[in-house]
Amino acid sequence: MDISSVPVFILAGGFGTRLREQTEFRPKPMVEVGNHPILWHIMSRYGLFGFKKFVICTGFKSEVIKDYFLNYHALNSDFTVDLTTNAIRYHGIHHNERWEVTVAYTGNDTMTGGRVGRAAERYLGNAEHFALTYGDGLTDVDLRREFEFHVAHKKIGTMLAVNAHSRFGEIIAEDNTITRFNEKPDLPHSLINGGYFFFRRDFTRYLSTEGSLILERAPLTRLAADRQLQVYRHGGFWACMDSQREKEYLDELWKSGKAPWLQEPKPGA
Numbered sequence: 578m579d580i581s582s583v584p585v586f587i588l589a590g591g592f593g594t595r596l597r598e599q600t601e602f603r604p605k606p607m608v609e610v611g612n613h614p615i616l617w618h619i620m621s622r623y624g625l626f627g628f629k630k631f632v633i634c635t636g637f638k639s640e641v642i643k644d645y646f647l648n649y650h651a652l653n654s655d656f657t658v659d660l661t662t663n664a665i666r667y668h669g670i671h672h673n674e675r676w677e678v679t680v681a682y683t684g685n686d687t688m689t690g691g692r693v694g695r696a697a698e699r700y701l702g703n704a705e706h707f708a709l710t711y712g713d714g715l716t717d718v719d720l721r722r723e724f725e726f727h728v729a730h731k732k733i734g735t736m737l738a739v740n741a742h743s744r745f746g747e748i749i750a751e752d753n754t755i756t757r758f759n760e761k762p763d764l765p766h767s768l769i770n771g772g773y774f775f776f777r778r779d780f781t782r783y784l785s786t787e788g789s790l791i792l793e794r795a796p797l798t799r800l801a802a803d804r805q806l807q808v809y810r811h812g813g814f815w816a817c818m819d820s821q822r823e824k825e826y827l828d829e830l831w832k833s834g835k836a837p838w839l840q841e842p843k844p845g846a
Contacts, residue, residue: 578728580627580721584704586696588689588792589616589712590636595819604638606712607645608824611831614645615818616712622838624674626721628708632679632700634692639682646678690790697781709774715827717814717837718773726809727775733805734780734797737771739815768808771815814838 593605600608606616620631635642645652655668679700683692693709701707706728708720718737727735770793783796790796800806814837818824830836 578706580724581629582704583628583706583708583724584630584632584701585620585623585628585708585710586632586634586693587616587619587710587712588692589633589642590639590683590685590687590692591689591712592637593713596821596824598821599824602638603641604635604712605818606633607638607641608818610715610818610824610827611836615715615827616642618715618836618838619710619712620674620676622716623708623720624676625839625841626719626724628720629675630677630679632681632696634681634683634696636683636685636687636692639680643680646680649674684788687788688790689792690784690794690796691786691788693792694781694784694786694790697784698786701778701781705778707776707778709776711772711817713819714772714815714817715838716771716773716811716816717840717842718771718809718811719842720773722842723773723809723811724775727807730807732807733777733803734800735775735807735809736797737773738768738808738810739771740812741767741769768810771811772817 587606589604589606591605593600593608596605596608599605606619607614609615610618616633623631633642633646649672650656650667650670651665653672654670657666657668658664659666681696681700683695687695697707706724708724716737716739723735723737780796780800783799784790797806816823816827818827827836
């Protein structure tokens with residue numbers, strides 16, 4: 578199957594209230610990690626595996642995302658503008674992305690399920706499968722392998738599952754003496770929704786365009802009850818930018834030059 582024909586829907590319309598210091602004037606997916614919005618980082622992860630078609634499901638401050646993609650060449654290149662004719666010449670294209678990006682306004686107050694339903698109704702086309710993710714999570718999962726797993730198991734949906742992180746630091750002690758701290762320990766027996774999904778088009782039967790529909794409630798709950806939701810376990814890197822502290826953590830990984838989500842998967846990994 579040609580993976581480049583599989584559309585990737587990205588939920589990018591929420592208010593980002595838990596990251597208010599960054600989201601007063603822009604949607605959360607446009608908050609930068611390094612010198613690119615986290616939305617770009619998410620798309621780049623998919624791009625590593627050959628996904629090229631993206632549908633950005635926008636809401637709050639959708640004009641910020643529209644402006645970003647409308648001016649993508651200008652933001653990533655030198656250019657000359659003829660102010661008489663308004664003609665623009667770009668001097669080299671300083672990016673390698675060959676993406677097709679649809680920016681779909683899905684309503685300011687629409688919940689996640691309604692966003693997917695509205696965007697899929699307009700832009701799923703004839704695709705037999707589609708990817709779905711949120712606009713604030715990064716991972717080093719091999720998305721091609723997850724997609725192949727999804728197709729092979731013939732279920733309607735596949736959810737990435739990752740180890741939960743404790744909200745609290747762990748104290749490591751020996752003989753009542755603290756030896757070190759483990760700031761965010763994994764909880765190896767607790768799995769959470771990692772936010773990277775694949776669905777067959779049949780999943781649209783579980784959706785609607787109703788603005789109050791929450792993806793994580795009725796649609797996914799019903800899919801699980803029908804035993805049509807497969808889990809794909811990933812023990813590698815995963816992080817969600819849900820606070821200023823988590824943004825700074827991702828910034829540090831970017832500055833190191835070894836951001837896990839931008840690394841090619843290792844052969845056999």
